Amino acid sequence: MRPIVHPALETLSPEAILHALSDPERAAIFAEIAASECVERCSALSQAATREIPKSSLSQHFKVLREAGLIRSERVGVEMRNYSRGMEVNGRFPGLIPAILSAYGF
Amino acid sequence: MRPIVHPALETLSPEAILHALSDPERAAIFAEIAASECVERCSALSQAATREIPKSSLSQHFKVLREAGLIRSERVGVEMRNYSRGMEVNGRFPGLIPAILSAYGF
DNA sequence: TTCAATAGTTCCATATTCCTGAACTATGGG
């Protein structure tokens, strides 16, 4: 199992962020994390997203969000905790995240 | 040749817009159109984008931008004129377009 | 320590989307 990597703020790209959030499923997941701070367990999230998402797909979604720099994931025991990097990202790309979440109606 | 269709403002979706602009090439094209209003000819644009983009790809890019509701295209004689719908879109999704263009540095 | 349960990741085959050269269409001029 390869270690979890979080890109540095300076290396984030608009295209990766837009790509990550251009999927409504991922946007919903991110909105959930950003709203609640520290969302535990994929299963909890999949319910939050109201759809039945296979866990492998969910895992991929988290990976895409993480690699875009939108979330930070850390393992706590057997589970994974995900935190929003929205504040940081907002420093680099002001207004981007809020505008996107608002466009989606989150 | 099927007629050019422009989606109504109410039918635009954030995901289509984010997807369209998650490609740096397309974002650059859109920024160019938004900045100059009425950019003529694909070839002119491809130069503007500084890269050599095949015209079939360029045509696809315009299609994606058009179907996302970001531009309006009209034929004038043998060529095509493209206008930004940024103002309209901004009414529907406030701040979205400016934040994206600014994130890209346009 | 070993075993089982839980949470998530990785692999891989399938499906979908993207890219682009080549052929085609549309328009205007000579």
Next chain:
DNA sequence: CCCATAGTTCAGGAATATGGAACTATTGAA
């Protein structure tokens, strides 16, 4: 009518995404 210009469409190969099955990591209990 034919040619040139501007752009679109088609086709198939490349790249990505999806999701089931197998695997890994961690905890807790026997």
